[in-house]
Amino acid sequence: MLVTVKYFASIREALGTGIESLETSATTLGALRDELLTRSNAHAEALARSRTVRLALNQVMSDESAALSAGAEVAFFPPVTGG
Amino acid sequence: MHRRVTVQTEDFDLSTEVTQLRAGQPGVGAVCAFVGTVRDQNEGTQVSTLELEHYPGMTEKAIEAMIDEAQRRFSILSARVVHRVGLLQPMDQIVLVAVSSAHRGQSYQACEFLMDYLKSHAPFWKKEQTPEGARWVDARVSDDAAAARWGLSAQAKVEF
Numbered sequence: 001m002l003v004t005v006k007y008f009a010s011i012r013e014a015l016g017t018g019i020e021s022l023e024t025s026a027t028t029l030g031a032l033r034d035e036l037l038t039r040s041n042a043h044a045e046a047l048a049r050s051r052t053v054r055l056a057l058n059q060v061m062s063d064e065s066a067a068l069s070a071g072a073e074v075a076f077f078p079p080v081t082g083g
Numbered sequence: 084m085h086r087r088v089t090v091q092t093e094d095f096d097l098s099t100e101v102t103q104l105r106a107g108q109p110g111v112g113a114v115c116a117f118v119g120t121v122r123d124q125n126e127g128t129q130v131s132t133l134e135l136e137h138y139p140g141m142t143e144k145a146i147e148a149m150i151d152e153a154q155r156r157f158s159i160l161s162a163r164v165v166h167r168v169g170l171l172q173p174m175d176q177i178v179l180v181a182v183s184s185a186h187r188g189q190s191y192q193a194c195e196f197l198m199d200y201l202k203s204h205a206p207f208w209k210k211e212q213t214p215e216g217a218r219w220v221d222a223r224v225s226d227d228a229a230a231a232r233w234g235l236s237a238q239a240k241v242e243f
């Protein structure tokens with residue numbers, strides 16, 4: 001299935017892109033992250049589990065156990081620093 | 084009904100916002116407003132500019148959900164949040180949270196709740212320009228602690 005993945009802030013900069021569309025068979029956000037980690041060295045570094053990375057599914061803060069479905073919008077970003 | 088959430092590059096005017104928040108609401112007896120501004124230093128380093136990035140769409144929805152939650156927790160009449168994005172300079176205003184209620188206690192509390200919630204959960208990121216180059220601002224442990232006082236964990240979902 002096709003999903004859209006968005007990256008923000010330091011993760012976006014490290015990957016050199018803010019958005020990618022990809023075909024995946026992952027059924028959870030955690031499995032999608034596993035797939036992304038193998039995509040490039042930059043992905044492996046930026047999305048490493050040793051880092052604090054926040055996840056959103058369809059624009060709602062989420063976690064790795066969340067179920068993925070076709071057409072989903074997933075985002076990976078560092079802890080937020082607004083205000 | 085006034086607009087509750089705006090993310091914009093332009094500056095905002097506190098007086099105008101408070102006037103709009105109170106318009107046509109004679110039951111308002113208290114307005115509490117917080118304005119966040121850009122400092123010229125952070126963690127001992129001079130800051131010349133601040134660039135704010137956000138997640139268009141999610142940011143607005145997340146803050147709307149935070150206001151809904153504030154309405155559930157406190158007896159407030161209305162709330163307004165304006166957050167700027169883009170390139171900002173020291174002295175610039177960044178964020179406004181304004182809350183109205185019948186009596187002061189509820190608007191004080193709701194204002195602090197909204198600000199703590201926003202700082203720890205709204206998808207904004209700051210990048211500051213310093214003499215040593217640009218750097219992304221690290222999330223503060225104290226901000227997560229402030230949110231935790233309200234029972235909001237760092238990874239808690241903002242439902243909407």
